[in-house]
Amino acid sequence: MAREIMRRSASDNKYLHRDFHASLNLGLEYLRRRFGDESVREYLRQFALAFYAPLKQALREKGLDAVKEHYLQIFAVEEALDCLELASSAGELTVFVKRCPAVAHIRAGGAEVSPLFDETTNTVMKAVCEDTPYSFELVSYDAQTGASTQRFFKRRLGQ
Amino acid sequence: MISCTEFIPAYSELFRFLEQKGGEGAVLDFWEYLSSEGLGLLRDLVIRHGIRGCYLYWSHTLNEEAADFTMTLDEEAGRFSIQMHRCPSKGRLLECGHIVPYRNYCGHCDVLYRRVLEPLGYRYDYDLSACGHAACSLTVEQIRN
Numbered sequence: 422m423a424r425e426i427m428r429r430s431a432s433d434n435k436y437l438h439r440d441f442h443a444s445l446n447l448g449l450e451y452l453r454r455r456f457g458d459e460s461v462r463e464y465l466r467q468f469a470l471a472f473y474a475p476l477k478q479a480l481r482e483k484g485l486d487a488v489k490e491h492y493l494q495i496f497a498v499e500e501a502l503d504c505l506e507l508a509s510s511a512g513e514l515t516v517f518v519k520r521c522p523a524v525a526h527i528r529a530g531g532a533e534v535s536p537l538f539d540e541t542t543n544t545v546m547k548a549v550c551e552d553t554p555y556s557f558e559l560v561s562y563d564a565q566t567g568a569s570t571q572r573f574f575k576r577r578l579g580q
Numbered sequence: 581m582i583s584c585t586e587f588i589p590a591y592s593e594l595f596r597f598l599e600q601k602g603g604e605g606a607v608l609d610f611w612e613y614l615s616s617e618g619l620g621l622l623r624d625l626v627i628r629h630g631i632r633g634c635y636l637y638w639s640h641t642l643n644e645e646a647a648d649f650t651m652t653l654d655e656e657a658g659r660f661s662i663q664m665h666r667c668p669s670k671g672r673l674l675e676c677g678h679i680v681p682y683r684n685y686c687g688h689c690d691v692l693y694r695r696v697l698e699p700l701g702y703r704y705d706y707d708l709s710a711c712g713h714a715a716c717s718l719t720v721e722q723i724r725n
Contacts, residue, residue, distance in 0.1 A: 425635065427651040429643065431666060438644040441587035447618050448594050451610055456601060468593040471679050472586065495583040523581050541582045567581070 437498065440530070442523040449535040461537045462544045469548035480553045485514040488549075488573055492516055499523075512575035515560075521567020534564065542569065588669045595682040604684075611688050615695040623696050631702070634660040634720050645669070658722030664715055671714040686711040693718070 479487035506517040560570040625633030635653040648666035673681035
């Protein structure tokens with residue numbers, strides 16, 4: 422019968438708990454089944470407006486470079502920079518995700534991915550663009566891999 | 581994609597959203613659902629390895645979450661404990677600055693694990709009294725007749 426003690430400091434490990442992707446997926450499915458599809462979008466919008474307020478502010482101040490930095494940062498931390506391509510032109514940024522690390526991890530664990538998982542990009546990025554000079558469009562999304570094409574572009578007057 | 585490193589604020593906001601929808605009961609219902617659907621690994625490890633299953637489970641999660649902790653397993657006494665010196669989740673929420681943590685954020689740790697461990701014959705004690713400073717402790721003890 423063993424006695425074991427493990428002592429760790431925060432600096433001993435990298436903060437990367439990929440199972441949190443599965444937890445978020447469970448949360449979205451709970452909301453969808455219990456309260457309906459619209460509640461998932463409502464929740465994600467509310468979350469995005471609160472948590473990504475600094476990103477929204479940076480988008481207003483720095484333009485699309487702020488969005489580019491955000492994508493580079495989250496794909497770097499997910500150790501998935503090879504899944505990301507960014508293309509910039511005047512007033513427009515196109516994001517190509519070849520494979521979504523979140524979807525890959527959820528599937529690797531044997532779980533079904535929520536049919537609304539794309540809203541973690543679509544609703545979230547639309548909320549980030551609200552009340553800024555920019556708009557967001559999820560141009561394409563592959564539910565199997567999470568591969569997507571996303572477009573941020575300068576809003577025309579009246580849009 | 582919401583990065584897994586941004587999940588904790590999303591989790592906290594989900595609790596708040598559920599409370600807006602259906603009060604505290606809706607939050608509790610969700611925690612019970614998570615306990616049933618999301619903690620199969622803890623359940624399986626404890627069924628297979630007894631009290632050591634707790635050590636195996638939290639060795640994985642707390643290291644990936646870069647927690648600051650001391651974890652103790654005493655198989656002879658049938659006892660396992662975690663002293664969480666700095667919870668990475670609550671700590672991040674407190675440091676975030678521009679969002680307010682859900683008022684009972686730490687309550688989920690009480691409900692989720694208790695619902696797995698007590699039916700398997702373990703006593704689960706969770707001390708939340710220092711959770712305002714992102715610290716807590718939990719003890720799991722095998723109930724012996």
